[in-house]
Amino acid sequence: MSLPVLSDRPAMRFAQSDAPLPLYITEGGLPAALTEAQVAWAKAQGFTGALGQICVLPDAEGGLSAALFGWGSAASRARGRFHLARAATALPEGVWSLQGDLSSAASEEAALGWLLAGYAYERYAKAAAPKARLHCPAGLDAARLEAIAAGEALTRDLINTPANDMGPEELERAIKDLADQHGAELKSIIGEKLVEKGFPLIYAVGQASPRAPRLVEMRWGSEGPELTLVGKGVCFDTGGLNLKPGSSMGLMKKDMGGAATVLGLAHMIMALKLPLRLRVLVPTVENAVSGNAFRPQDVYTSRKGLTVEINNTDAEGRLVLADALAYADEENPDLVLCMATLTGAARVALGPDVPPFYTDDEDLAAALAEGAAQVADPLWRMPFWCPYEDKIEPGIADLDNAPAGGMAGSITAALFLRRFVTETEGFVHFDIYGWQPSAAPARPKGGVGQGARAILAALPAMLGLPA
Known part of the structure; x- marks a missing residue:
């Protein structure tokens, strides 16, 4: 059974309509375009414009004529993201058109x-x-937004x-x-x-499974x-011989969330x-x-030539990434981005x-911070703190x-x-979670992409591409 990635999901595409129904976005007072009857109806329904409040307006025959969506205050909106997604799941069937004084970013x-x-x-x-x-x-680029949504759907499908x-x-x-969809080239090194071929750490982590590492x-x-x-493409993480307790193993299907996220981002870039020239490396x-599992206190020589003592087999993600990053570094690309569900310390x-x-690069950090804010894809810079070397x-x-002590793990x-x-010179590492613990607007419980949209928005500044 093949994985249903990038499938055609009509609900994740914009609709075409010559006469969409107006959906008025309002912070307080009712829109001037409403009739007296619609104003009376909205007031009778108790519509105040509070964030997320929805009021469907009837026409004279009792059909749909419009709807109101409460935009609330700036303070209330700051406590979440994607507020209008509530309307997508609450409004009745129809094609709707946003009406309101929203900024381009909003x-x-x-x-x-x-x-x-x-x-x-x-x-x-089925759902x-x-x-x-x-x-x-x-004024919005529909094809761009649909490509971003498709990349996010790919990430979620893979993690879920x-x-x-x-x-x-x-x-x-x-x-x-x-790769086939976009005409990209693919090669794999297996078992x-x-x-x-010089990837001993990837093999060491995966050698105990009958499912060959690659x-x-x-x-x-x-x-x-x-x-x-x-x-990072760890498809399941038992912890190895440092076996995880059941409570920590329950979500480990998501331990390939870094790979899923870079693949979603790769789809966005290619679509x-x-x-640019794109290279994607997934140690899986x-x-x-x-x-024959690798053991605590085993010592391996990495692709880079650095020796690594294994002091916890549950700190395996950094091992597979180490060989892949060394391989990436050999070409001296303009930018290397590493994404991984790496540490509980980050959570x-x-x-x-x-x-x-x-990252050590101030310009890259500034570009990512700006991109994250621009597209509501939050990130936070943490330090490569040299005194901890x-x-x-x-x-x-x-x-x-796996340093002893448990502090500063990320x-x-x-x-x-x-x-x-x-x-x-250009290197950024992201320590993501890749999971939505409870449903929120536009994010059902389950796998979720983190950082990909911020990176996409920041790429022009990071790589000197056209805006």
């Missing part, structure tokens, strides 16, 4: 949120799609698929489907050939700056035909338990909504994959990864 967020509200994961059970459709607001149907081979197949590489584009995306494994520090990112140096080897993981990117 209009784009509203329109994208509406599209994202049409997402449902339907591999194993009712919203019947209300949106006419693309004037359980590990019995999403192992390394299945993830490779999904990447091949994506023991990883050792022969490194999947996709290339697209022939001109422009080179962008390399590296995504929009950005003028299953961290399992068997007699403790910033919660599920706000992923930290790490000694925490990842165990003495018996060059590096320790920072020390980022410092570990930075050791494998020495030739490339």
Whole structure:
């Protein structure tokens, strides 16, 4: 059964209509365009313009004529995102057109949120799609927003698929489907050939599983700056011999969320035909338990030549990324972006909504911060704190994959990864969660992309591309 990625989802596309119904966005007073009867109806329904409040207006025959959506105050809107997505799931069937004094950025967020509200994961059970459709607001690029929504749908589909149907081979197949769609080139290194080709850490993590580990590489584009995306593809993480408790293992189908997110971003880039050379590297494994599993205090020599002592087999993500980042670094691309569901420490520090990112480049950091704010895709910069470097140096080897003490876990993981990117000046690491713990507007409970839209918005500044 092939993975249903990038399927045609009408609810995630803009509708075409010559006469869409007006959906008035209002903060307080009622729109001047309403008739006296509509004003009376809205008041009788108790419509005040509070955030998320919806009032459907009838015509003289009792059919639909328009609707009101409360935009609330700036303070209330600051407590969330994609507020208009509530209308997508609450309004009756029809094609609707936004009417109101929204800024371009607010209009784009509203329109994208509406599209994202049409997402449902339907591999194993059907879900009712919203019947209300949106006419693309004037001045917005419909094709761009639909490409972003499709990339996000791909990310969510991949994360939501359980590990019995999403192992390394299945993830490779999904990447091949994506490559075929966009005319990209694909190659893979599988099983023991990883050792022969110089990827010992990837093989070490995945060797205990009957599902062979692999490194999947996709290339697209022939001109422009080179962008390399590296995504952690641990399809399930038992913790290895440092076995996770059941409460920590329950969500480990999402441990390939970094790979899923870079693939969603890659779709956006290729669908929009950005003028760059794209390289995607996905080290994909299953961290399992068997007699040949890698062990605590084993020492491996990485592709970079750095030796690594294994002090916790549950800190496996940084190991597979280390070999992939060293491989990326060998080409000295213009920019390397690494995405991974890497540490619980990041969640403790910033919660599920706000992923930290790490970079030494002030211009890259500023571009990402601006892009995150522009498209409502929050990120927060954390430091490569050099005084903690000694925490990842165990003495018996060059590096320790799991420093003792438990403090600054996201920072020390980022410092570990930075050791494998020495030739490339532009490097950013994202420690994402990739999961929506409870439903929110435009984000049902389950897999979710984080950072991809912010990166997309920041790429022109980061790589000198046309805006």
